[in-house]
Amino acid sequence: MSIFYRRHIPLAITFICGLVMILQYFLVPGKITQPHEYAIQYYGVTLTNWANLLANFIVGFGLVNVTIIHSRRIMRAKSAFDRFCSAWLLFVMVVFLIVGSFGHSGLWYTPLAKNWEWLTLYVLNPLDATMYASLIFYMASGCYRVFRARNLETTLLLIVGFLSLMAAAPIFQVYAPWSRDFISWFANYPSIGAYRAIQMSAALGAILLGIRTLIGTETGYMGRRD
Amino acid sequence: MNSAGAILNVEQIVAGRYLDLALLILMWVGAILVMNALKRGWTLKWRKIAGLEALEEAVGRAAEMGKPVHFTPGYAGLTGATSPQVVAGLAVFAELARLCAKYDVEIICSVGDPTVLGVATELYKQAYTSEGKLDRAKPEHDIRYLSGSQFAFAAAVQGIAERERPAANVMVGPFWAESMMFAETFYRVGSIQVAGTARIYQIPFFAVVCDYVIIGDEMFAAGAYLSKEPSAMSSIFIQDLAKLFALALSIVGALILTFTGYKGIIDFLKL
Numbered sequence: 001m002s003i004f005y006r007r008h009i010p011l012a013i014t015f016i017c018g019l020v021m022i023l024q025y026f027l028v029p030g031k032i033t034q035p036h037e038y039a040i041q042y043y044g045v046t047l048t049n050w051a052n053l054l055a056n057f058i059v060g061f062g063l064v065n066v067t068i069i070h071s072r073r074i075m076r077a078k079s080a081f082d083r084f085c086s087a088w089l090l091f092v093m094v095v096f097l098i099v100g101s102f103g104h105s106g107l108w109y110t111p112l113a114k115n116w117e118w119l120t121l122y123v124l125n126p127l128d129a130t131m132y133a134s135l136i137f138y139m140a141s142g143c144y145r146v147f148r149a150r151n152l153e154t155t156l157l158l159i160v161g162f163l164s165l166m167a168a169a170p171i172f173q174v175y176a177p178w179s180r181d182f183i184s185w186f187a188n189y190p191s192i193g194a195y196r197a198i199q200m201s202a203a204l205g206a207i208l209l210g211i212r213t214l215i216g217t218e219t220g221y222m223g224r225r226d
Numbered sequence: 227m228n229s230a231g232a233i234l235n236v237e238q239i240v241a242g243r244y245l246d247l248a249l250l251i252l253m254w255v256g257a258i259l260v261m262n263a264l265k266r267g268w269t270l271k272w273r274k275i276a277g278l279e280a281l282e283e284a285v286g287r288a289a290e291m292g293k294p295v296h297f298t299p300g301y302a303g304l305t306g307a308t309s310p311q312v313v314a315g316l317a318v319f320a321e322l323a324r325l326c327a328k329y330d331v332e333i334i335c336s337v338g339d340p341t342v343l344g345v346a347t348e349l350y351k352q353a354y355t356s357e358g359k360l361d362r363a364k365p366e367h368d369i370r371y372l373s374g375s376q377f378a379f380a381a382a383v384q385g386i387a388e389r390e391r392p393a394a395n396v397m398v399g400p401f402w403a404e405s406m407m408f409a410e411t412f413y414r415v416g417s418i419q420v421a422g423t424a425r426i427y428q429i430p431f432f433a434v435v436c437d438y439v440i441i442g443d444e445m446f447a448a449g450a451y452l453s454k455e456p457s458a459m460s461s462i463f464i465q466d467l468a469k470l471f472a473l474a475l476s477i478v479g480a481l482i483l484t485f486t487g488y489k490g491i492i493d494f495l496k497l
Contacts, residue, residue: 026247029240036238055305055341062340062371069370124375131377135403138410146434157434195426197473198442202424204468205446206310208461211254212450213313217261217457220317220449221345 011216017047018214066093095119160186245497253468257461264456270463277420277440278451281318284394284418285325294332296392296417297322298408299399301338301372301379304345308400310446311424315399316345317449318422322396323353330362335369336386338379343371380404387411397432398422398445409435422448443469 024044028037070086077083096119102109103116110116147162149155166172167183212218239247264270288295299315302308319335326333335350337343347365354363372382384407387395395412397405398421405421405428412419413435421432422440432439440448443465450458479491 022250026239026243034238051305055303058340058344059374060340061343062374065343065366065369065371068366072367128375128377131381131407132403135406138406142406142410142431142435198429199426200472200476201469202426202442202446204465204472205424205443207250207253208257208465208468209310209314209446209449211250211257212458212461215254215258217455217461218313218317218449220320220453221313221349 007219007222010222011219015214015216018210020044020047063093063097066090242496245495249468253464256464256467260460260463261457264460270459272451272459272462275440275444275447275451277422277438277444278318278448280418280420280438281322281396282325284396284420285322285329285331287418288326288331288393289329291393293393294334294390295322295326295394295396296334296336296383296386296390296412297396297398298336298338298383299342299346300397300401300423301374301376301404302400303339304341308425311400312339312342314445314448315422316342316349317452318396318398319346320349320353321452323350324356327354327357327359327362330359333368334386334390334392336379336383337369337371338374338376340371340374343369376402376404380407383408384411387415387417391415392417394418394420396420397436398440398448400425401428401432406431406435 020040020043023040028041028044032038032041067090070090073086074083074090077086099112099115099119101107103112103114104110105113105116143161146154147158149158163179163183163186166176166179172179209218236244260268285295297319299312299319300308302312304312323333323335325331333350335346337346347369350365350369351360351363354360370386373379380403383404386392387408388411392412392415395408395417397408397419401408401423402425405423405425409419409421409431419436420438420440421436422445423429423432424442424445426442429439429441433441447462447465450462453459475491482488482491
């Protein structure tokens with residue numbers, strides 16, 4: 001495939017689509033009154049719909065990828081447990097696919113709505129909640145390793161971390177109320193200042209990434225230049 | 227040109243977005259001017275981004291240990307508000323895949339959104355092609371779509387960490403609660419870790435657990451930084467200038483507001 005098809009055409013499409021979205025942001029107000037606003041809005045919404053359609057269509061590729069990987073594992077895995085896990089994953093995936101296709105509330109034909117509700121309520125939600133709850137152990141082990149006074153920075157982190165714990169514990173709120181005030185001040189001023197600096201620089205970085213993408217110099221997502 | 231014949235009138239711009247447009251045009255024009263200046267021979271000194279410089283070290287470690295490298299851009303896709311972070315992550319993946327192809331190291335890419343799957347597969351193939359090793363590429367094995375659900379994705383990545391025990395783990399993209407799970411799990415299996423995100427509340431987690439952290443704007447500069455092309459690097463210069471301008475505006479605004487109570491800068495920003 002020539003470089004024209006592989007790079008120039010995608011870059012041209014990116015530029016045109018990006019420009020339409022920029023025009024939509026700057027020229028289309030909340031209440032549309034002018035013909036040019038209707039036109040730009042129409043193209044912007046059409047492009048967004050295309051992107052959403054493509055994104056949903058590509059879900060099929062994900063399905064194929066998972067099926068290929070786990071089918072191979074069933075055939076080649078040395079351990080029977082690994083084979084069982086992959087087979088179970090494929091089985092559950094098929095069950096969710098069928099029940100979801102005929103039970104999801106967003107669809108028009110939902111004879112399996114009750115089954116979908118049951119799967120969501122008694123399988124998906126508890127599993128999600130369990131994973132989320134396990135986060136506390138990761139945070140605890142991270143804190144244990146980090147809160148050691150090895151140098152100036154880690155010592156400061158240790159002090160502020162300890163004061164944060166003090167501020168959250170009822171016993172310190174009663175007997176050392178100053179700790180809460182100190183941490184509130186720390187969180188509301190120096191900490192927010194640092195956050196805003198990072199946020200601002202990240203926003204500028206994202207804008208420049210957009211500009212690079214539009215003028216065709218950011219090609220990392222398309223691989224290296226030939 | 228009269229108003230009827232003008233392509234764009236100022237009145238046509240949505241109120242409250244004048245300054246946004248002016249800054250966008252300024253940065254755009256500035257990037258093009260600097261790009262041309264760099265092409266004509268103007269030189270600039272670039273500071274090194276430790277996290278991006280560490281990619282080669284990570285792959286080298288994996289080559290010595292005979293273990294794979296793991297990469298994930300998170301479970302976000304290419305169509306949401308966090309897509310610039312995913313694009314930045316994919317630029318890092320392109321370089322990482324090239325290094326892995328060069329040193330014959332297996333790379334595992336965990337993907338949580340199908341829109342990223344196709345792009346990651348293509349980047350992987352291009353990386354192996356550029357190193358002349360396309361016959362060794364196994365995209366259907368190395369690029370893995372795991373799940374679009376946050377905690378299912380997190381569980382799957384943790385499973386890969388425990389089973390494959392990668393020598394290095396690179397995470398660049400948007401991350402939410404799963405950031406700490408990944409960082410801790412890969413730490414436990416002994417991986418050297420490079421992490422980057424612009425998600426403000428996850429940066430501290432990465433900063434305390436990972437070996438190298440790519441913070442905020444450094445991540446967005448990754449594609450340009452790794453390409454080393456003057457045309458792309460020019461925008462990093464403009465990015466730094468814009469940061470200095472924002473910093474100056476913040477300091478001047480804070481001083482004026484504190485000492486005089488005048489809110490002119492706030493009104494200016496609302497233009």
